[in-house]
Amino acid sequence: MNRTRALLKKIAWSAFTVLFVIILNFFLFRILPGDPARAGIRDPRLKKEAVEMLRVRFGLDKPVINCFESLNPIKVGSCAVNPLDTQFFIYTRNLFQGELGISYHTNRPVADILAERLWNTVLLIGAGQILSIIIGVVFGIFAAWKARTSVDYSAVIASLLVWSLPTFWLAILLLFWGSNNGLPLAGKSTPGSSSLPLIQQWVDIARHMLLPTLTYTIVYMGEYTLIMRSSLMDVLSEDYILTAKAKGLSTFQILKDHALKNAMLPLVTVIAINLGFTVAGAIQIEAVFSWPGLGGAIVEALGRRDFPVLQGAFLLIAVTVIFANLLADLTYSYLDPRVKVD
Amino acid sequence: MKHKVLYVLVLASLILAACGGAPANAPSVVHVGWAGSPDTLNPGLAILTEAYTIFELVYDSMYDLNLDGSFSLSLAESVERSEDGLVYTYKIKDGIKWHDGKPLTAEDIAFSYNLYKDTPEYPYLNGYYTPYFSSVEAVGNEVILTLTEAIPNIESQLVFLYILPKHIWENENKIEFENTAMIGSGPFKMAEYVQNEFVRLAANKEHFATPPKVAEVIFQTFENQDALVQAIKTGQMDMITEMPSTAVASLKTAENVEVVVGAPFAPGVSDIIFNQTEEENCPTPEEGGICTGHPALRDRNVRLAMSHATDKQKLIDVVLLGLGAPGLTLIPNGLGVWYNNSLKDYEFDVAKANQILDDAGYLDTDGDKIRELPDGSRPLTFRLNWPSDSITAPRMAELLSEMWGAIGISLEMQAVDPDALTSQCCPAFDFDIMLWGWASDPDPSALLYVYTSEAVPTGSSETGYSNPAYDDLYAKQQTELDFEARKTIVWEMQKIVHDDVVYIIPYYEQATQAYRTDRFTGWIANQAKVELSDTSSLVFIEPIK
Numbered sequence A: 001m002n003r004t005r006a007l008l009k010k011i012a013w014s015a016f017t018v019l020f021v022i023i024l025n026f027f028l029f030r031i032l033p034g035d036p037a038r039a040g041i042r043d044p045r046l047k048k049e050a051v052e053m054l055r056v057r058f059g060l061d062k063p064v065i066n067c068f069e070s071l072n073p074i075k076v077g078s079c080a081v082n083p084l085d086t087q088f089f090i091y092t093r094n095l096f097q098g099e100l101g102i103s104y105h106t107n108r109p110v111a112d113i114l115a116e117r118l119w120n121t122v123l124l125i126g127a128g129q130i131l132s133i134i135i136g137v138v139f140g141i142f143a144a145w146k147a148r149t150s151v152d153y154s155a156v157i158a159s160l161l162v163w164s165l166p167t168f169w170l171a172i173l174l175l176f177w178g179s180n181n182g183l184p185l186a187g188k189s190t191p192g193s194s195s196l197p198l199i200q201q202w203v204d205i206a207r208h209m210l211l212p213t214l215t216y217t218i219v220y221m222g223e224y225t226l227i228m229r230s231s232l233m234d235v236l237s238e239d240y241i242l243t244a245k246a247k248g249l250s251t252f253q254i255l256k257d258h259a260l261k262n263a264m265l266p267l268v269t270v271i272a273i274n275l276g277f278t279v280a281g282a283i284q285i286e287a288v289f290s291w292p293g294l295g296g297a298i299v300e301a302l303g304r305r306d307f308p309v310l311q312g313a314f315l316l317i318a319v320t321v322i323f324a325n326l327l328a329d330l331t332y333s334y335l336d337p338r339v340k341v342d
Numbered sequence B: 001m002k003h004k005v006l007y008v009l010v011l012a013s014l015i016l017a018a019c020g021g022a023p024a025n026a027p028s029v030v031h032v033g034w035a036g037s038p039d040t041l042n043p044g045l046a047i048l049t050e051a052y053t054i055f056e057l058v059y060d061s062m063y064d065l066n067l068d069g070s071f072s073l074s075l076a077e078s079v080e081r082s083e084d085g086l087v088y089t090y091k092i093k094d095g096i097k098w099h100d101g102k103p104l105t106a107e108d109i110a111f112s113y114n115l116y117k118d119t120p121e122y123p124y125l126n127g128y129y130t131p132y133f134s135s136v137e138a139v140g141n142e143v144i145l146t147l148t149e150a151i152p153n154i155e156s157q158l159v160f161l162y163i164l165p166k167h168i169w170e171n172e173n174k175i176e177f178e179n180t181a182m183i184g185s186g187p188f189k190m191a192e193y194v195q196n197e198f199v200r201l202a203a204n205k206e207h208f209a210t211p212p213k214v215a216e217v218i219f220q221t222f223e224n225q226d227a228l229v230q231a232i233k234t235g236q237m238d239m240i241t242e243m244p245s246t247a248v249a250s251l252k253t254a255e256n257v258e259v260v261v262g263a264p265f266a267p268g269v270s271d272i273i274f275n276q277t278e279e280e281n282c283p284t285p286e287e288g289g290i291c292t293g294h295p296a297l298r299d300r301n302v303r304l305a306m307s308h309a310t311d312k313q314k315l316i317d318v319v320l321l322g323l324g325a326p327g328l329t330l331i332p333n334g335l336g337v338w339y340n341n342s343l344k345d346y347e348f349d350v351a352k353a354n355q356i357l358d359d360a361g362y363l364d365t366d367g368d369k370i371r372e373l374p375d376g377s378r379p380l381t382f383r384l385n386w387p388s389d390s391i392t393a394p395r396m397a398e399l400l401s402e403m404w405g406a407i408g409i410s411l412e413m414q415a416v417d418p419d420a421l422t423s424q425c426c427p428a429f430d431f432d433i434m435l436w437g438w439a440s441d442p443d444p445s446a447l448l449y450v451y452t453s454e455a456v457p458t459g460s461s462e463t464g465y466s467n468p469a470y471d472d473l474y475a476k477q478q479t480e481l482d483f484e485a486r487k488t489i490v491w492e493m494q495k496i497v498h499d500d501v502v503y504i505i506p507y508y509e510q511a512t513q514a515y516r517t518d519r520f521t522g523w524i525a526n527q528a529k530v531e532l533s534d535t536s537s538l539v540f541i542e543p544i545k
Helices: A002-031 A048-058 A087-096 A110-145 A150-163 A167-180 A198-236 A239-246 A251-278 A283-288 A294-303 A307-335 B002-019 B049-058 B106-118 B154-158 B225-233 B245-252 B300-308 B312-319 B333-338 B350-359 B393-405 B418-425 B445-449 B468-479 B483-499
Strands: A068-071 A074-076 B029-034 B063-065 B071-073 B076-081 B087-092 B133-139 B142-147 B188-194 B198-203 B216-221 B257-264 B268-274 B324-326 B381-387 B410-416 B433-439 B507-509 B511-516
Touching: A002 A068, A002 A087, A002 A307, A110 A150, A110 A198, A110 A251, A110 A283, A110 A294, A110 A307, A150 A198, A167 A198, A167 A283, A167 B225, A198 A251, A198 A283, A239 A251, A251 A307, A283 A294, A294 A307, B029 B225, B049 B188, B049 B198, B049 B216, B063 B154, B071 B076, B087 B106, B106 B133, B106 B142, B225 B245, B225 B511, B245 B257, B245 B511, B257 B333, B268 B507, B300 B350, B312 B324, B312 B393, B312 B507, B333 B483, B381 B393, B381 B418, B393 B410, B393 B433, B410 B418, B418 B433, B445 B468, B468 B483
Parallel strands: B029 B216, B381 B410, B381 B433
Antiparallel strands: A068 A074, B063 B071, B076 B087, B087 B142, B133 B142, B188 B198, B198 B216, B257 B511, B268 B433, B324 B507
16 A cells, blocks of 8 residues: 555656656746757748748747747846747647647658667667666676686676777778778668558668667666676675575576576666666767767757757657666565665 | 677677668668758748758759759749830649659749748748749739839749648648648659658659659768768768868768869858947847947947958868868859959958057057057957857967967957857857858859848847948849949959958858768769759769679
């Protein structure tokens, strides 16, 4: 009963955080200097009336909120305007109706754009995360078990090295190496492949994914190795491990039944945090391999002050981070009953 | 251990590389690599040049713009202009078909022009190209276009007004319509489009004028210019539309790759902008005017001295690695006949520059190597800003700081987010000097407009320059029907703004593109302007057997 209440409390807090993000999102982008109706357009052919028309089309001719015409530059307006006719109200109302709006820049529904990009990002970063977690954990276990041997030292040095590699640099090296070996340089599929049988389509996507996933895996596995190693070494120094050894259990049994579960805790934290950022994507990797993911969409939208896309994307990221944290909290209490959900 | 894993991954990659079916590698598919993607396929709303590149290939319009800058009739077999220059009668060719097989008629053309004319939400096509339209009618196989005023440049006004199929567009909301199926009549038809990934176009072998010889053209988006260069080196792309200037040298020596350098198809220009807004022509606060420019920049002597102190050739050599020509005014040499090549630039001469400032009373009175205003109230320290997304501007800023330092002018340099820069720029005039640039029309009118007084409050003028004599000439060339007379006026206008040192134009950048020589032949690369992704090349190239 207590547990359920504590859980509900956590969920309520998460919901509150999301609400806060929704409000923050709206004002955050409107404080930025720049005018969406002119962003990215430098052309003497664009007449003043045309800019005005763009503003009307985007709904930017309406006051931001009561008392404020605009936030950058701050322009105080009438407080007596109908609140239903302000940008803020229209934004929140549409949001609660499940409407993310139409992108200023591409004239497409934001939901469509985000769905397309989110799927690409999850595909890439998901594969990279899973690979780097598996490889990192295995390396970490080896290093901890063989602590202070040459195996351990090489694992630590290698991990530190790959962890500190500049992502874009590694990506470019792999890009050059891969393209000389016939791997594609850009995009996530070969144009025209959509008419092929499904299995060939997947092979095609896998070919495009290979280099970015490899980059991601190399960069992140070092972090996981180090965390796994240090956490496992802590656990291995506990008395009950000594007892287990004294009982004559095999190495494998000690690791599997006694050490690993306890050593996973810090890793879960990092994985949860990284999962949250999965959605934002690895912007550098996406940029080098021209992977059409969410990170690139955000950068582009920011450059064009495409508020609906920015608001949608930030909301998506916030929800994912909050959800991942909630999940981490719950996993804790499962992995370590000493951690209470309260 | 790590090596083993890498080895497995390498092996996996080779297997995938070996068995991966790349269907588009068939011999007559042209792969074009570019650094962008269309913003929208709705021609009324599109802003990016990538969108226009696709429109050029998929749609037809009344005129074609040729690489030498001339226009030729496309959909019409003849045109008649009334005596007063107000009525144009186009006789439309027979037998032209839409990609879906329906006939293209005068009805479609009149519908399209009226659509652009009556939709104020279309930022360019309505705002800039149709304001002189009075009425458009289809009578039989003729389109009768009546103007409100006789204008000299009907071709450039019509060339970007793409003809849309009435039977599709009349049923759509003309603002929300995404137009992804893109039924047109041009030499290529839309086959598949994934935004920010690729555009796949199939040949329209039944095109009335220029049926392509290849089967498909694929435009692949690259977010990374190094990858773009690598793509043509390895043969993954057959042509690339742009490259960093640092890559030109290595591509020139690459096997089976030909680099093409020349004036860009869309005239472009880089500018050093001086805020010279006088108090009396500062836009009102309602219009957004702030006007904080340094008073010294309103003095022609200061701007002239800075011109003499600017070594344009060095800027070209360092910033563009030589791929540019010294600039004069906003009208670039790429505009052909409109470019006034008789103007003599201010020679690079630091002693002369110092002399001009000395004579005008700008002296260094406190011995800090920076000159002050004649009344001694303020040093000649200018803010210099540029858009943070520019690759060339930081290098140029550093060089300018050095060059102008030699004449006792110091700079406070800062890169600014492009949108923030727009709001500093115009019509706020909240800056001293900016580095930026323009891209424009085949007709000089758009760039000439930037210098007018009328453009000061609208945000198109970057300098706040105002000269009634210039404004009169601008109005005159707008309606001068005689080509030679108009050219004389346009040349005269360039002389005025050059004499007044409104800007320093450091250079006219050249376009650099490259194509593979081992897959297709027939690229049009010897014209005045370079644009390999134009119809002119893409309908002519054919696979090498």
